[in-house]
Amino acid sequence: MHRSITGRDVTETAWGTSYTGVDAQRAFMQLKLMSAYNKKQQEQEKHRARMIENWKTIEPIITKENWVGKGHGRTSNDNCYEAADKQMQADPNAKARIKGAYDYTEVYNESWESKGKTLSNTMLIVATNYITVNLQENKPVKVGLNYELGHPGNKDKTTDHWVVIVGQGKDEHGVYFNYYDNYDKDINRGTNGRLYLHNDNTYRTIKGRENATMIEAVYLNVILTTILHNEE
Numbered sequence: 001m002h003r004s005i006t007g008r009d010v011t012e013t014a015w016g017t018s019y020t021g022v023d024a025q026r027a028f029m030q031l032k033l034m035s036a037y038n039k040k041q042q043e044q045e046k047h048r049a050r051m052i053e054n055w056k057t058i059e060p061i062i063t064k065e066n067w068v069g070k071g072h073g074r075t076s077n078d079n080c081y082e083a084a085d086k087q088m089q090a091d092p093n094a095k096a097r098i099k100g101a102y103d104y105t106e107v108y109n110e111s112w113e114s115k116g117k118t119l120s121n122t123m124l125i126v127a128t129n130y131i132t133v134n135l136q137e138n139k140p141v142k143v144g145l146n147y148e149l150g151h152p153g154n155k156d157k158t159t160d161h162w163v164v165i166v167g168q169g170k171d172e173h174g175v176y177f178n179y180y181d182n183y184d185k186d187i188n189r190g191t192n193g194r195l196y197l198h199n200d201n202t203y204r205t206i207k208g209r210e211n212a213t214m215i216e217a218v219y220l221n222v223i224l225t226t227i228l229h230n231e232e
Helices: 022-053 080-088 111-115 121-136
Strands: 002-006 009-014 017-020 104-106 141-146 161-171 174-180 193-199 204-207 223-228
Touching: 022 121, 080 141, 080 161, 104 121, 121 141, 121 161, 121 193, 121 204, 121 223
Parallel strands: none
Antiparallel strands: 002 009, 009 017, 104 223, 141 161, 141 223, 161 174, 174 193, 193 204, 204 223
16 A cells, blocks of 8 residues: 655555545545454464364363263252253362353353354354363363254253263364263264354354254253353
């Protein structure tokens, strides 16, 4: 971009097009803002790329033997939220308690779809870092999922299931968090849930693999909606 000044006239030349006077000032400000925004986006993309490149595998901090499910420590009276609470306390070597139902980070809401809203790069990094740090401290993380679009869900009208993240890894499909689903009765399926980081620069989320089979996870097209914060 080139700027020339003659008397009170200001001319901006950008990509072969010249703007004069008020138009030049507006064009200059728009390009300046766009440049700053693009620079910020590029920095966030670099940070996200480094995060994925340096993604560490954390084997499930709660052993498979300590999985809570139907016939495995969960009663027929327990709903998924209560069963996940039991899972958080099931392994003496990997325990945690949530601060409360209203102390959380929101990472997806169904209402965002109609608004064209998606998770920002910054929040994607914040969310993944929070989970990873807790896992490194041997603390499981209780999270909400959306597995049925249009379901009334909880107060956010999106979350309709609760599970516990116990590890993370990387495979041919990308990087992921491993979760235990405590509402299942099959121990192999209930301990094999995976939530993948998804980012194509226009849509960012953490969700299940769409072409997975029912053998691999009880809920396939799930989306991570809420991360409940642990007590310190």
